[in-house]
Amino acid sequence: MPKTAPSSSRRWPVVALSILGLLILAYGWLLAYHVQAVSYFEETPADWQSVTRSECIKWHHRMVYGDLRPESKNHYAPLELSCWQARRLPRQELFTQNSRGQKLRYLRFNHQHKDPQSPIMLYVHGIASSHITGLKFYPVAKRMGFELVMLELSNHGYSDDDGSGAGFGCREADDVISLLKTLKQTDPNRPILLYGSSMGAMTIANASPQLAEFQNQLKAVVLENPQSNLRDILGVYADKLHAPSIHTDLVVWLTGLRAGEDYTSCAPTVRLKQLTYPAWVTISEKDFLVPVWMARKVFEHLPSGYPHVYGQYPYGDHSGIWNGQPKRYEADLKHFWQQSLKFASKRTKTQLAER
Secondary structure (H helix, E strand, C coil): CCCCCCCHHHHHHHHHHHHHHHHHHHHHHHHHHHHHHHHCCCCCHHHHHHHHCCCCCHHHHHHHCECCCCCCCCCCCECCCCHHHHHCCCCEEEEEECCCCCEEEEEECCHHHCCCCCCEEEEECCCCCCHHHCHHHHHHHHHCCCEEEEECCCCCCCCCCCCCCCCCCCCCHHHHHHHHHHHHHHCCCCCEEEEEECHHHHHHHHCHHHHHHHCCCEEEEEEECCCCCHHHHHHHHHHHHCCCHHHHHHHHHHHHHHHCCCCCCCCHHHHHHHCCCCEEEEEECCCCCCCHHHHHHHHHCCCCCCCCEEEEECCCCCCCHHHHCHHHHHHHHHHHHHHHHHHHHHHHHHHHHHC
16 A cells, blocks of 8 residues: 655644754854854954964054044054054063963063162053053153053963963953062062053952952052943943844853853952952043943942042043043043052051051
8 A cells, every 4th residue: 555645734843843953053053153252252262372462463553552632643653652662662571370370471661770669550451462552551651650560361462371262350360369479579569550451451350359468569450441241241242233132141151151250240340349449440432342331330339438530531442542632641540640649558557557
Protein backbone atom coordinates (compact mmCIF):
# COMPACT_ATOMS: atom_id res chain seq x y z
CA MET A 1 0.00 0.00 0.00
CA PRO A 2 1.60 3.40 -1.00
CA LYS A 3 2.82 5.70 1.81
CA THR A 4 0.85 8.84 2.22
CA ALA A 5 2.74 12.13 2.54
CA PRO A 6 2.54 13.70 5.98
CA SER A 7 -0.18 16.26 6.15
CA SER A 8 0.65 19.95 6.38
CA SER A 9 -0.89 19.97 9.85
CA ARG A 10 1.84 17.53 10.95
CA ARG A 11 4.67 19.43 9.24
CA TRP A 12 4.08 22.92 10.58
CA PRO A 13 5.20 22.22 14.21
CA VAL A 14 8.51 20.86 12.88
CA VAL A 15 8.97 23.91 10.66
CA ALA A 16 8.02 26.27 13.48
CA LEU A 17 10.46 24.61 15.89
CA SER A 18 13.21 24.73 13.28
CA ILE A 19 12.65 28.44 12.71
CA LEU A 20 12.56 29.05 16.46
CA GLY A 21 15.82 27.14 16.87
CA LEU A 22 17.47 29.20 14.15
CA LEU A 23 16.25 32.43 15.76
CA ILE A 24 17.62 31.35 19.14
CA LEU A 25 20.97 30.49 17.56
CA ALA A 26 21.04 33.83 15.73
CA TYR A 27 20.25 35.74 18.93
CA GLY A 28 22.88 33.76 20.83
CA TRP A 29 25.42 34.74 18.17
CA LEU A 30 24.33 38.40 18.48
CA LEU A 31 24.74 38.31 22.26
CA ALA A 32 28.19 36.75 21.95
CA TYR A 33 29.17 39.36 19.36
CA HIS A 34 28.04 42.24 21.59
CA VAL A 35 29.76 40.82 24.68
CA GLN A 36 33.02 40.58 22.73
CA ALA A 37 32.52 44.09 21.32
CA VAL A 38 32.08 45.46 24.85
CA SER A 39 35.01 43.53 26.32
CA TYR A 40 37.38 44.66 23.56
CA PHE A 41 35.85 48.07 22.82
CA GLU A 42 34.71 47.03 19.35
CA GLU A 43 38.07 45.44 18.57
CA THR A 44 38.80 41.74 18.10
CA PRO A 45 40.79 39.79 20.70
CA ALA A 46 43.50 39.27 18.07
CA ASP A 47 43.83 43.03 17.43
CA TRP A 48 43.45 44.20 21.02
CA GLN A 49 47.11 44.30 22.03
CA SER A 50 48.29 46.11 18.89
CA VAL A 51 45.48 48.67 19.31
CA THR A 52 46.33 49.43 22.93
CA ARG A 53 50.01 49.81 22.02
CA SER A 54 49.45 52.12 19.07
CA GLU A 55 51.02 55.57 19.25
CA CYS A 56 50.41 58.72 17.26
CA ILE A 57 47.63 57.37 15.08
CA LYS A 58 45.06 59.71 13.53
CA TRP A 59 42.70 60.07 16.49
CA HIS A 60 45.61 60.79 18.84
CA HIS A 61 46.54 63.85 16.78
CA ARG A 62 43.05 65.30 17.17
CA MET A 63 41.53 63.94 20.38
CA VAL A 64 44.69 63.90 22.49
CA TYR A 65 47.06 66.55 21.13
CA GLY A 66 44.85 68.61 18.83
CA ASP A 67 43.85 72.24 19.21
CA LEU A 68 40.11 71.98 19.92
CA ARG A 69 39.57 75.62 20.81
CA PRO A 70 36.61 77.18 18.96
CA GLU A 71 38.88 79.60 17.09
CA SER A 72 41.13 76.80 15.83
CA LYS A 73 40.97 76.23 12.08
CA ASN A 74 42.72 72.86 12.27
CA HIS A 75 41.82 70.49 15.09
CA TYR A 76 44.64 68.16 14.07
CA ALA A 77 47.28 70.83 14.68
CA PRO A 78 48.95 70.33 18.09
CA LEU A 79 47.77 72.60 20.88
CA GLU A 80 51.13 72.46 22.64
CA LEU A 81 53.20 69.30 22.23
CA SER A 82 52.74 67.20 19.13
CA CYS A 83 52.34 63.47 19.59
CA TRP A 84 55.75 62.90 18.02
CA GLN A 85 57.38 65.38 20.41
CA ALA A 86 55.67 63.73 23.36
CA ARG A 87 57.04 60.32 22.34
CA ARG A 88 60.58 61.68 22.53
CA LEU A 89 60.31 63.07 26.06
CA PRO A 90 62.96 61.64 28.40
CA ARG A 91 61.42 59.02 30.64
CA GLN A 92 62.14 56.31 33.14
CA GLU A 93 60.45 52.97 32.41
CA LEU A 94 59.56 50.91 35.49
CA PHE A 95 57.37 47.97 36.43
CA THR A 96 55.30 46.99 39.43
CA GLN A 97 52.95 44.03 39.91
CA ASN A 98 49.25 43.74 40.74
CA SER A 99 47.73 41.15 43.06
CA ARG A 100 46.99 38.87 40.08
CA GLY A 101 50.69 38.63 39.31
CA GLN A 102 50.60 40.81 36.20
CA LYS A 103 53.51 43.15 35.57
CA LEU A 104 52.38 46.75 35.18
CA ARG A 105 54.42 49.24 33.22
CA TYR A 106 54.63 52.80 34.46
CA LEU A 107 56.64 55.76 33.21
CA ARG A 108 58.11 58.68 35.09
CA PHE A 109 58.84 62.11 33.63
CA ASN A 110 60.80 64.97 35.23
CA HIS A 111 62.46 62.26 37.30
CA GLN A 112 65.91 63.76 36.65
CA HIS A 113 65.06 66.80 38.80
CA LYS A 114 62.92 65.03 41.37
CA ASP A 115 62.36 67.04 44.55
CA PRO A 116 61.61 64.83 47.61
CA GLN A 117 58.76 67.18 48.48
CA SER A 118 57.37 67.90 45.01
CA PRO A 119 53.92 66.52 44.17
CA ILE A 120 53.18 63.70 41.75
CA MET A 121 50.47 63.71 39.10
CA LEU A 122 49.57 60.07 38.55
CA TYR A 123 47.66 59.73 35.28
CA VAL A 124 45.41 56.75 34.49
CA HIS A 125 44.38 56.37 30.84
CA GLY A 126 41.11 55.12 29.35
CA ILE A 127 40.03 51.95 27.56
CA ALA A 128 42.02 50.54 24.60
CA SER A 129 44.78 53.08 25.15
CA SER A 130 48.10 53.62 26.89
CA HIS A 131 50.33 56.28 28.43
CA ILE A 132 50.34 58.19 25.12
CA THR A 133 47.00 59.84 25.95
CA GLY A 134 48.31 61.47 29.12
CA LEU A 135 51.59 62.80 27.77
CA LYS A 136 49.84 65.96 26.60
CA PHE A 137 49.77 66.96 30.28
CA TYR A 138 53.58 66.97 30.54
CA PRO A 139 53.86 70.78 30.03
CA VAL A 140 50.90 71.37 32.38
CA ALA A 141 52.42 69.17 35.08
CA LYS A 142 55.78 70.89 34.68
CA ARG A 143 54.24 74.37 35.01
CA MET A 144 52.41 73.30 38.16
CA GLY A 145 55.47 71.70 39.72
CA PHE A 146 54.31 68.07 39.38
CA GLU A 147 56.34 65.06 38.41
CA LEU A 148 54.20 63.26 35.84
CA VAL A 149 53.81 59.51 36.37
CA MET A 150 51.89 57.42 33.85
CA LEU A 151 50.38 54.00 34.59
CA GLU A 152 49.57 51.53 31.84
CA LEU A 153 46.67 49.43 33.07
CA SER A 154 46.70 45.64 32.90
CA ASN A 155 45.82 44.33 29.42
CA HIS A 156 46.85 47.70 28.00
CA GLY A 157 50.03 49.08 26.48
CA TYR A 158 53.11 47.14 27.53
CA SER A 159 51.68 45.88 30.82
CA ASP A 160 50.93 42.16 30.99
CA ASP A 161 47.92 41.06 28.95
CA ASP A 162 45.93 37.95 29.94
CA GLY A 163 43.68 38.18 26.87
CA SER A 164 40.48 39.09 28.71
CA GLY A 165 40.17 42.67 27.44
CA ALA A 166 38.91 45.53 29.59
CA GLY A 167 37.35 45.27 33.05
CA PHE A 168 35.75 48.74 33.14
CA GLY A 169 37.70 49.79 36.19
CA CYS A 170 36.86 46.73 38.29
CA ARG A 171 39.94 44.58 37.66
CA GLU A 172 41.98 47.70 36.94
CA ALA A 173 41.26 49.25 40.35
CA ASP A 174 43.81 46.83 41.78
CA ASP A 175 46.39 48.17 39.30
CA VAL A 176 46.07 51.67 40.72
CA ILE A 177 46.30 50.39 44.30
CA SER A 178 49.41 48.38 43.40
CA LEU A 179 51.20 51.41 41.95
CA LEU A 180 50.19 53.61 44.89
CA LYS A 181 51.75 51.02 47.22
CA THR A 182 54.92 51.14 45.14
CA LEU A 183 55.05 54.95 45.25
CA LYS A 184 54.45 54.82 48.98
CA GLN A 185 57.71 52.88 49.26
CA THR A 186 59.77 54.75 46.68
CA ASP A 187 58.47 58.28 47.29
CA PRO A 188 57.12 58.45 50.85
CA ASN A 189 55.26 61.61 51.85
CA ARG A 190 55.19 63.12 48.36
CA PRO A 191 51.68 64.51 47.71
CA ILE A 192 49.81 62.75 44.91
CA LEU A 193 47.09 63.98 42.57
CA LEU A 194 45.34 60.97 41.02
CA TYR A 195 43.97 61.86 37.56
CA GLY A 196 41.82 59.44 35.56
CA SER A 197 40.16 59.90 32.21
CA SER A 198 37.19 57.88 30.91
CA MET A 199 37.74 54.25 32.03
CA GLY A 200 40.68 55.59 34.02
CA ALA A 201 38.17 57.67 35.97
CA MET A 202 36.01 54.57 36.46
CA THR A 203 39.10 52.74 37.71
CA ILE A 204 39.86 55.38 40.33
CA ALA A 205 36.20 55.54 41.39
CA ASN A 206 36.02 51.77 41.75
CA ALA A 207 39.21 51.82 43.84
CA SER A 208 37.61 54.24 46.33
CA PRO A 209 37.26 51.75 49.22
CA GLN A 210 41.00 50.96 49.09
CA LEU A 211 42.24 54.52 48.61
CA ALA A 212 41.78 55.49 52.25
CA GLU A 213 45.06 53.80 53.23
CA PHE A 214 47.05 56.39 51.25
CA GLN A 215 45.84 59.43 53.17
CA ASN A 216 49.38 60.55 53.98
CA GLN A 217 50.12 61.02 50.28
CA LEU A 218 46.97 61.06 48.20
CA LYS A 219 45.37 64.49 48.35
CA ALA A 220 42.77 64.61 45.57
CA VAL A 221 41.34 62.86 42.52
CA VAL A 222 40.29 64.13 39.11
CA LEU A 223 37.57 62.21 37.26
CA GLU A 224 37.58 63.40 33.65
CA ASN A 225 34.44 62.46 31.65
CA PRO A 226 33.67 59.54 34.00
CA GLN A 227 31.09 56.88 33.19
CA SER A 228 28.59 56.13 35.94
CA ASN A 229 28.38 52.36 35.35
CA LEU A 230 28.56 49.87 32.49
CA ARG A 231 24.77 49.68 32.14
CA ASP A 232 24.53 53.42 31.59
CA ILE A 233 27.33 53.36 29.01
CA LEU A 234 25.75 50.57 26.99
CA GLY A 235 22.36 52.19 27.41
CA VAL A 236 23.59 55.22 25.46
CA TYR A 237 24.58 52.98 22.55
CA ALA A 238 21.41 50.88 22.87
CA ASP A 239 19.18 53.95 22.68
CA LYS A 240 20.85 55.00 19.43
CA LEU A 241 20.26 51.51 18.01
CA HIS A 242 16.73 51.29 19.47
CA ALA A 243 17.73 48.06 21.20
CA PRO A 244 15.38 46.80 23.93
CA SER A 245 16.43 47.24 27.55
CA ILE A 246 16.34 43.50 28.22
CA HIS A 247 19.02 42.98 25.55
CA THR A 248 21.27 45.60 27.17
CA ASP A 249 20.74 44.01 30.59
CA LEU A 250 21.70 40.61 29.18
CA VAL A 251 24.86 41.99 27.56
CA VAL A 252 25.92 43.64 30.84
CA TRP A 253 25.28 40.45 32.79
CA LEU A 254 27.07 38.19 30.29
CA THR A 255 30.01 40.61 30.01
CA GLY A 256 30.36 40.53 33.78
CA LEU A 257 30.05 36.75 33.82
CA ARG A 258 32.80 36.47 31.23
CA ALA A 259 35.05 38.86 33.18
CA GLY A 260 34.24 37.39 36.59
CA GLU A 261 32.90 40.76 37.75
CA ASP A 262 29.55 42.02 38.98
CA TYR A 263 29.13 45.26 37.05
CA THR A 264 26.13 46.19 39.18
CA SER A 265 27.98 46.34 42.50
CA CYS A 266 31.31 47.33 40.93
CA ALA A 267 30.41 50.74 39.57
CA PRO A 268 31.39 54.36 40.28
CA THR A 269 27.87 55.17 41.46
CA VAL A 270 28.30 52.50 44.15
CA ARG A 271 31.99 52.67 45.06
CA LEU A 272 32.37 56.47 45.09
CA LYS A 273 30.33 56.65 48.29
CA GLN A 274 33.48 55.43 50.05
CA LEU A 275 35.83 58.04 48.57
CA THR A 276 37.60 60.03 51.29
CA TYR A 277 39.25 62.73 49.16
CA PRO A 278 38.18 65.86 47.27
CA ALA A 279 37.12 65.04 43.71
CA TRP A 280 36.95 67.21 40.61
CA VAL A 281 34.49 65.82 38.06
CA THR A 282 34.90 67.33 34.60
CA ILE A 283 32.98 66.98 31.34
CA SER A 284 32.89 68.65 27.93
CA GLU A 285 29.52 69.52 26.46
CA LYS A 286 30.90 68.28 23.14
CA ASP A 287 31.91 64.85 24.48
CA PHE A 288 30.91 62.32 21.81
CA LEU A 289 30.95 59.35 24.19
CA VAL A 290 29.91 60.41 27.71
CA PRO A 291 26.80 62.61 27.97
CA VAL A 292 26.75 65.46 30.45
CA TRP A 293 24.02 63.80 32.53
CA MET A 294 26.30 60.83 33.18
CA ALA A 295 29.12 62.95 34.60
CA ARG A 296 26.59 64.83 36.69
CA LYS A 297 25.27 61.52 37.99
CA VAL A 298 28.78 60.54 39.08
CA PHE A 299 29.21 63.86 40.86
CA GLU A 300 25.91 63.45 42.70
CA HIS A 301 27.09 60.12 44.15
CA LEU A 302 30.14 61.64 45.83
CA PRO A 303 29.98 61.68 49.64
CA SER A 304 29.34 64.96 51.45
CA GLY A 305 31.88 66.65 53.68
CA TYR A 306 34.57 67.19 51.04
CA PRO A 307 35.28 70.16 48.75
CA HIS A 308 34.18 68.40 45.57
CA VAL A 309 33.96 70.43 42.36
CA TYR A 310 31.91 69.85 39.21
CA GLY A 311 33.31 71.38 36.03
CA GLN A 312 31.26 71.51 32.83
CA TYR A 313 33.07 73.00 29.84
CA PRO A 314 31.69 74.17 26.48
CA TYR A 315 34.55 73.01 24.25
CA GLY A 316 36.86 70.04 23.76
CA ASP A 317 35.82 66.43 23.39
CA HIS A 318 36.04 63.08 25.13
CA SER A 319 39.26 63.05 27.20
CA GLY A 320 40.10 66.35 25.52
CA ILE A 321 38.58 69.00 27.78
CA TRP A 322 41.89 70.79 28.30
CA ASN A 323 42.29 70.95 24.52
CA GLY A 324 39.14 73.05 24.18
CA GLN A 325 39.90 75.70 26.83
CA PRO A 326 43.49 75.14 28.00
CA LYS A 327 44.01 78.28 30.07
CA ARG A 328 40.73 77.98 31.93
CA TYR A 329 41.13 74.25 32.53
CA GLU A 330 44.68 74.58 33.79
CA ALA A 331 43.70 77.45 36.10
CA ASP A 332 40.79 75.41 37.45
CA LEU A 333 43.05 72.40 37.99
CA LYS A 334 45.56 74.55 39.87
CA HIS A 335 42.84 76.06 42.07
CA PHE A 336 41.35 72.64 42.81
CA TRP A 337 44.77 71.29 43.79
CA GLN A 338 45.46 74.22 46.09
CA GLN A 339 42.08 73.88 47.80
CA SER A 340 42.63 70.13 48.18
CA LEU A 341 45.99 70.71 49.88
CA LYS A 342 44.35 73.13 52.30
CA PHE A 343 41.64 70.59 53.05
CA ALA A 344 44.23 67.85 53.63
CA SER A 345 46.21 70.09 55.98
CA LYS A 346 43.12 71.00 57.95
CA ARG A 347 42.07 67.35 58.19
CA THR A 348 45.51 66.36 59.48
CA LYS A 349 45.43 69.04 62.17
CA THR A 350 41.95 67.94 63.23
CA GLN A 351 43.03 64.30 63.44
CA LEU A 352 46.09 65.21 65.53
CA ALA A 353 43.98 67.31 67.88
CA GLU A 354 41.58 64.40 68.42
CA ARG A 355 44.33 61.99 69.47
